[in-house]
Amino acid sequence: MELKEYPDSEMMMMDLADRLAGELRSCLARHDFASMAVPGGTTPGPVFDSLCGTHLDWERVHVMLTDERWVPESSERSNTRLVRQRLLTDQAAAAKYVPLYLEGDAPEDRLDEIEESLKDELPLSILLLGMGSDMHTASIFPGADRLDDALHGDRLIVPMRAPGAPEPRVTLSAKVLKGAMSTHILIKGQDKREALEKARHLSPDEAPVAAVLRDAIVHWAES
Ligand SMILES: O=C(O)[C@H](O)[C@@H](O)[C@H](O)[C@H](O)COP(=O)(O)O
Numbered sequence: 001m002e003l004k005e006y007p008d009s010e011m012m013m014m015d016l017a018d019r020l021a022g023e024l025r026s027c028l029a030r031h032d033f034a035s036m037a038v039p040g041g042t043t044p045g046p047v048f049d050s051l052c053g054t055h056l057d058w059e060r061v062h063v064m065l066t067d068e069r070w071v072p073e074s075s076e077r078s079n080t081r082l083v084r085q086r087l088l089t090d091q092a093a094a095a096k097y098v099p100l101y102l103e104g105d106a107p108e109d110r111l112d113e114i115e116e117s118l119k120d121e122l123p124l125s126i127l128l129l130g131m132g133s134d135m136h137t138a139s140i141f142p143g144a145d146r147l148d149d150a151l152h153g154d155r156l157i158v159p160m161r162a163p164g165a166p167e168p169r170v171t172l173s174a175k176v177l178k179g180a181m182s183t184h185i186l187i188k189g190q191d192k193r194e195a196l197e198k199a200r201h202l203s204p205d206e207a208p209v210a211a212v213l214r215d216a217i218v219h220w221a222e223s
Pocket residue numbers: 039040041042043044066067068069079129130131132136137138139
């Protein structure tokens with residue numbers, strides 16, 4: 001793991017957006033397309049705001065989420081809504097979006113279709129993850145009902161229900177996350193820094209983020 005500390009979150013967001021743009025460019029120079037998975041939640045918005053205005057061949061960029069809450073796009077809780085509003089806009093409006101949510105009562109109803117659509121996107125060229133102070137990443141939560149499948153199973157995508165998550169979720173599995181060509185984790189605040197230090201000494205079963213730490217660059221700013 002590499003830890004990159006920034007003087008403030010504004011610099012972190014700009015620097016990370018530049019870095020992701022550089023990685024996308026170099027990937028597109030070598031491959032037909034680049035696949036990039038990004039988190040939802042409250043932290044990554046400013047990275048999206050900066051990245052979406054970057055000039056690159058967005059038509060060959062495939063964007064997906066690392067995890068999604070099982071709610072329609074009209075919900076404030078939808079990560080798709082966040083990505084559409086803040087990343088898939090401006091220059092990046094030309095990117096292809098690969099959804100993890102399809103209309104349906106429960107993730108299980110549409111899981112096979114979602115998994116099928118992911119197959120051609122792997123391995124991920126670029127993975128950007130968030131982390132909670134409970135050490136979850138994507139929607140792989142400690143104590144979740146299908147934690148074992150998500151960490152150790154063969155599926156690409158796993159439905160999740162967890163005490164810390166108000167609605168059912170779907171998450172890319174650890175197998176997919178660990179296969180990414182480049183992994184960045186974006187965290188802010190002292191509580192998450194402490195959670196990160198703790199996770200470094202725990203197993204993924206106790207601290208799911210530990211599953212992806214080895215090859216990751218962690219970007220941190222206190223505020
Ligand atoms: O849907 C989600 O909530 C995310 O994809 C999730 O994995 C997120 O990255 C962490 O929970 C951190 O969330 P914050 O950035 O809001 O702290």
